Amino acid sequence: MISLSVVTLAKGRPDHLVNVVRGLSMQTVMPSELIVAVMQEEEYRLPDAPFPIRQMRITGESLPLAAARNAAARAAVGEWLVFLDMDCIPTPTLIADYAGFLKAHDALLMGEVMYLPGGATAGDWSCDAFAAIAEKHSDRRGPPASGVERCQDYRCFWSLNFAMRRDTFLSVGGFDERYVGYGGEDTDFGKVVDRAGVAIAWIKGGLAYHQHHPHHMPPVHHLDSVVRNAELFEAKWGYRTMGHWLHAFRLMGLVDDTPGQPIRILRRPEAGDLALTGQQSHQPYANSARVLRLLEAEAARTAAPDRASVAVAA
Template identity: 70%
Template sequence: MSTVSVVTLAKGRPAHLRNVLLGLARQTRPPAELIVAVMQDAPYDLPEVPFPVRQILVPGRELPLAAARNRGVAAACGDDVVFLDVDCIPAPSLVADYARGLAALDGLLMGEVLHLPERATAGDWRYADLDAVAERHSDRRGPPASGIEICNDYRCFWSLNYAIRRATFLATGGFDERYTGYGGEDTDFGKLLATRGIPIAWMKGARAYHQYHPHHMPPVHHLDSVVRNAELFASKWGYRTMGHWLYAFRVMGLIDDTPDRPIRILRRPDAGDLALTGQQSHQPYTNSASVIRTLEARQVEGAAMASGVPAPATA
């Protein structure tokens, strides 16, 4: 039977991390260990759990997400490695589901993700309570009805909740550590897998519950790193990634992303940009598509006002 290490990346959010540990302690198949790649100056004060926990300090001025994932795998002892973001609580069968899936497919597997509203994990939470309020992200593809389904577009890789055989990960060379801050490093890794012929797939099960935290989408609060990482991706692969975010930034007047020229940041996000893109307390997740629709409607309205022709009514 294969052994399974779990790797999580953490900066701040100690309550979220404690819920991750609590979820791992409730697994039908306990992990061999948890590796916490700590992206802050000091390790966490963590509760006792019935499996080994190791904390590895990963220095970096900005979020060193790529480096943290690589360090986590390098330190892991398991045959399989499950990656969970620090805000993702594993369902009871997550470790067992991934072990079964990776025994069937040597590739990268993505489990289910449901999003929780604010205060869903307050107090002594139960899985039945989480299931009662959790929602699936409207912008994201859901799991197959059963089994494993191959995705033939590397851009489907979502780094919130996934697993891969450790040997397969190491054979790829891992994530490109030149990506720092937020955005692009996971799409780059997906592109790398595609070039190596390593399948990316969705699977039924391996569910994780994404815990609420205030966020912006599109991520205007990470404008600089998104722009920088999009340019890095283009230097490697010949075209930019994160196109929907760059499009939103352009419509907002934040950037000039004219093709064949370096992206220029025209201005910093202001209070209106933050209000438009920010997650509200009643929302379990943020939604780029709805923000883009709002921006496009404003464009149409502005053009109509400038021309004196009434904008078409919207449903």
């Protein structure tokens, strides 16, 4: 029997968490337990499962993601940890895949993620049905053709679906709990792991299907925490992270992120900003690259008359 705990963070979206439990209950190899770090007042009503489920209340600010992951990892009984977001339905071999790779590799291992459109879980609830309609995220690289492939850039780490040996996770100190709210804590953790000499790698397998939910990319709805966490990262490492989001915020007139100065929020997001960045019901995922292309094209059009005026004056 393997010794592996699954960790997920939960706030709202009870149907998504129920689907995670359903997916874990269909595994070819069962986990030792599921730990749910609950970031809301009430616990969840979850279906029975062939493994223990523990719900831990996490107190603190609205989204204490780093602290929640650390608390769940410390409480886990498994020698190995799989971190799976509550909107990710595991395929039947996810646990077996991770267990096989963790046995051979003391590394941070990143599994595959495919994205479902709205309504996908309301009909034929099966991974075969999901496979027929799921899409790969255009901004994320895919898995290797087979086995394990080491990642040379810690910035590629994404906490959506990953696994580590518990002792290794704790030895590097876990996530920095000063990061509160959305943004920055993943890149920080990737850098910490890389600095500790622990390999970051993609695996072929460990596939999960991401459930559709409304989202914004770039995350204008998390403007304050992105700014705060970018400045925390800079104070810690000497440079800012989330540069593509800050670039988009600057083009939208939301921030002034002049290098060497504190980031200033110039205005609050309005309806037009939310409409531009919002995920539509037919889209499996929100896409920062798409929005940036639109913003940069608009900035180029706006700048063109100014350049023409300068040329005439000259």
